[in-house]
Amino acid sequence: MAMIKCEDCGKEYSDKADKCPNCGCPNPAFEREVVHLVRKGKWSTGRLVIGILSIVLFVLISFQSCAAGIGNAFENQASDSGSMGFVLAIMMLIAGIIAVCTRNSHSKGVTMLPTVFYWIGSLVAFGDAGIYKDLPIWGGLAFIFGLVFIYAGIKTTKN
Numbered sequence: 001m002a003m004i005k006c007e008d009c010g011k012e013y014s015d016k017a018d019k020c021p022n023c024g025c026p027n028p029a030f031e032r033e034v035v036h037l038v039r040k041g042k043w044s045t046g047r048l049v050i051g052i053l054s055i056v057l058f059v060l061i062s063f064q065s066c067a068a069g070i071g072n073a074f075e076n077q078a079s080d081s082g083s084m085g086f087v088l089a090i091m092m093l094i095a096g097i098i099a100v101c102t103r104n105s106h107s108k109g110v111t112m113l114p115t116v117f118y119w120i121g122s123l124v125a126f127g128d129a130g131i132y133k134d135l136p137i138w139g140g141l142a143f144i145f146g147l148v149f150i151y152a153g154i155k156t157t158k159n
Contacts, residue, residue: 004029043152047103047111050145054096054118061089061138068132081132084124088138091121095145105156112153118146 003012004027006020013020018030062085069082095117102110125139 043111043156044103046148047099047114047152050148051096051099051103051114054092054099054145057138057141058089058093058096061085061092064132064134065089068135081127081135084127085132085135085138088121088125088135088142091117091124092138092142092145095121095142099149108153108156111156112149115146115149115153118142118149122146 002015004015005012006023006025007028008025009020009023011020011022013022013027015027015029017027019026065082065085065088067082068085071082095114098117099114102113105111119142122139122143125135125142
C-alpha cells in the first residue's frame with residue numbers, strides 16, 4: 001500500500017482509497033482501476049459463458065450427429081450429415097476450450113482466435129444437412145459466436 005498526495009488539500013492517504021478521507025476528492029487511480037475491472041469483467045465473463053456453452057453443445061451435437069449417421073446408414077443414403085455434424089461439434093469444443101483458457105487475455109489476436117474454429121465449423125454445417133435438420137441451426141449459432149468474439153476482440157484494449 002502506497003501513500004498518495006491529494007490534489008485538492010495536499011494531505012496524504014492510501015492509494016487504495018476511492019477518495020481523500022479529508023476533503024472527499026476522488027482518487028483518479030482508483031477510478032481507472034474500477035473502469036478497467038468493469039471493462040475486463042464484461043468481456044471476460046461473456047467469453048467464459050460462450051466457451052462453457054460451446055463445450056456443453058459439443059456433447060449435444062455429438063450425440064445428434066451419431067444419431068444422424070446411424071440414420072444415414074440404415075436408409076442407405078450417401079449423405080454425410082452425421083460426419084459434418086461431428087466436425088462442427090469438434091470445432092465448437094476447440095473454440096470453447098480456447099475461449100475459456102484465454103478469457104482474461106488482452107490480446108486482440110488471442111481474443112479472436114476462437115472465431116476461426118467457430119467459422120470453420122459453421123462452413124461445414126451449411127452443407128448438405130440430409131436428415132440432420134438441426135445442423136444448419138448449430139452452424140448459425142457457431143457463426144454468431146464467432147461474430148461475438150470478433151466484436152470482443154475489437155473492443156479489447158491493452159493495458
